[in-house]
Amino acid sequence: MLKELYAMPDGLLDAGAEQLEQLLDGPTLLHLPGRQPEPLFVTVLLHGNETTGLHALQMLLNDYRDSVLPRSLSVFIGNVSAARLGQRRLDEQADFNRIWPGTTTPEVPEAAMMQQVEDRMRELAAFASIDIHNNTGINPHYACINRVDNRSLQLAALFSRTVVYFTRPLGVQSMAMSALCPAVTIECGKPDQEYGARHARDFLDAVLRLREFPQHAVASHDVDLYHTVASVHVPEALGFSFGDEAADLQLVANLDHLNFRELPAGTLLGRVRAGVVMPLEVRDENDQSVFEHYFTVADGVLRNARAFMPSMFTLDARIIRQDCLGYLMERLLPE
Numbered sequence: 001m002l003k004e005l006y007a008m009p010d011g012l013l014d015a016g017a018e019q020l021e022q023l024l025d026g027p028t029l030l031h032l033p034g035r036q037p038e039p040l041f042v043t044v045l046l047h048g049n050e051t052t053g054l055h056a057l058q059m060l061l062n063d064y065r066d067s068v069l070p071r072s073l074s075v076f077i078g079n080v081s082a083a084r085l086g087q088r089r090l091d092e093q094a095d096f097n098r099i100w101p102g103t104t105t106p107e108v109p110e111a112a113m114m115q116q117v118e119d120r121m122r123e124l125a126a127f128a129s130i131d132i133h134n135n136t137g138i139n140p141h142y143a144c145i146n147r148v149d150n151r152s153l154q155l156a157a158l159f160s161r162t163v164v165y166f167t168r169p170l171g172v173q174s175m176a177m178s179a180l181c182p183a184v185t186i187e188c189g190k191p192d193q194e195y196g197a198r199h200a201r202d203f204l205d206a207v208l209r210l211r212e213f214p215q216h217a218v219a220s221h222d223v224d225l226y227h228t229v230a231s232v233h234v235p236e237a238l239g240f241s242f243g244d245e246a247a248d249l250q251l252v253a254n255l256d257h258l259n260f261r262e263l264p265a266g267t268l269l270g271r272v273r274a275g276v277v278m279p280l281e282v283r284d285e286n287d288q289s290v291f292e293h294y295f296t297v298a299d300g301v302l303r304n305a306r307a308f309m310p311s312m313f314t315l316d317a318r319i320i321r322q323d324c325l326g327y328l329m330e331r332l333l334p335e
C-alpha cells in the first residue's frame with residue numbers, strides 16, 4: 001500500500017495540494033539524497049487541508065534545485081485524497097494523525113501504512129522528524145513534543161520559543177517517531193498565511209544543516225514550555241453556537257482569541273441551556289472525565305473553575321465535530 005519514490009516526481013514543486021492525488025496516486029514516501037546520510041524525516045498533509053507543509057517543502061526544494069541537500073530528506077506526503085477536496089480527512093477515512101504506532105485503532109487499513117513508514121525510517125536511521133500542521137483558530141506558531149528531554153527541546157526551540165508537551169491523543173506521528181529520533185509537530189498558524197510556510201521552510205533548512213543535536217539543556221529562559229492536561233469536546237448530542245445565537249451551549253464569540261492566554265478562574269466562556277448538566281466533555285491524559293475540575297456552570301453561565309491556558313480553541317464547526325473544540329494547558333518548567 002505504501003508507495004516509495006527515490007527521485008522528485010515531475011510537477012511536484014509547482015503542484016497545488018488538490019493536484020497531488022492525481023500526480024502521486026496516493027500517499028507517498030519520497031527519499032532525496034544529501035551529504036549527511038541519516039535523513040531528516042518530514043510529513044506534510046497528514047491533514048488534507050493543512051497545506052503549509054507542502055508549501056514549505058516546495059520552497060525548500062526550490063532553493064536546493066541546483067545544489068545537493070546538506071542532509072538526506074525523506075518526505076511522507078499523506079492524505080492526498082482529502083487534500084484534493086480541501087478537507088482534513090474524508091468522512092469514511094481515519095484521521096491520518098491518529099493512526100501511527102501506539103494508536104488506539106491499529107485495525108484501520110491506513111494504520112498499517114503508517115507502521116510501514118515508521119519501519120522504513122527506522123531502517124534509514126532517521127536523524128530527526130518534523131510533522132507540519134496548521135490550525136483553524138488564532139494561535140501563535142509553536143512546536144509540540146511528546147518527550148521532555150534535551151534533544152527534543154533543542155529541536156523544538158529551533159522553531160519556536162513556545163513549546164507544548166502532550167501525551168494525548170495517541171497515535172500521532174511525533175509520538176511514534178520520538179521512539180526513533182528527536183521528533184516535533186509544528187503548528188504554523190492558518191494554511192493561507194505565507195509567513196507560516198516561510199517559517200517552516202527556514203526551520204527545515206536549519207535542521208538539514210545541523211550536524212548533531214547539542215547534548216546540553218535548553219536554557220529555561222529560552223523556552224516557554226506548556227503541558228497539555230486535557231482535551232475539550234462538545235458532546236455529540238448537544239448543539240452549539242458562538243455569540244448571540246441560542247443553542248444548548250452558546251460559547252463566547254471570540255473563544256479562539258483566548259488561545260495561549262492565561263485565563264484567571266471565573267472567566268466567562270459561554271451560556272448553557274437550562275437542563276444541560278455537562279456542556280463539555282473534558283478528558284485528562286488518563287481519559288478520565290475532569291469537567292468539574294476545570295469548569296463550573298452556575299445560573300446558566302459557563303466559567304473556568306481554575307486558571308489554565310487554552311490552545312487550538314476553534315470556531316470551525318466541522319473541526320469541532322471531527323476533532324475537538326481545543327485543549328487546556330498548564331505551564332511546565334524544564335528540569
Ligand SMILES: [Zn+2]
Nearest residue numbers: 047050133134
Ligand atoms: Zn493537523
